[in-house]
Amino acid sequence: EVQLLESGGDLVQPGGSLRLSCAASGFTFSSYGMTWVRQIPGKGLEWVSSINTSGGSTYYADSVKGRFTVSRDNSKNTLYLQMNSLTAEDTAVYYCAKGRGSGSSRREFDYWGQGTLVTVSS
């Protein structure tokens, strides 16, 4: 059974940093691209960042480019999101999601974690 378990969400002050983790199990982690999607409570879904299987290619939404860094450790089956210079606009539930396949299907998200809440406030 595929499982994705996020952790690391917390209350942080504006300008602060946080690192999210997503522990994966039930599939060959190193064979799939992975993605972070966020959702402001009560609002819609926003793609944040994606990473390819090896970690050699990363992609970011304009709203987080230069502040967030996605990475993965295939030996630990874990995805990460390092978030720096956080603002109130980054307050959201952050989900990690597995790409369904390769090519364009890597942007189809077939499994999602339960989410972790990041709150940026003084």
Place this chain on the structure above:
Amino acid sequence: DIQMTQSPSSLSASVGDRVIITCRASQSTSSYLNWYQQKPGKAPKLLIYAASSLQSGVPSRFSGSGSGTDFTLTISSLQPEDFATYYCQQSYTTPPTFGQGTKVEIK
């Protein structure tokens, strides 16, 4: 970025009703269009990928159609567990973008 627009934003329906949700893209996404269901407090769940392919384990009352810029999600006979918010998402290009959601409520 490709903008995705869903309609309606919300709808009220009864158990057994046929429900149709539409999604329009600001430019062609070919057939790279996916549908997700999200229930309160839960993660989204993939229902349909590539416009019309049913994800494994999803009931056959869900179906998708369309190509280019116009797509539909149809629930043939609404069940109590289908009351949720539905999102379309284009996977044609980066950044992948989502519609604003359609909330399906009980009439």
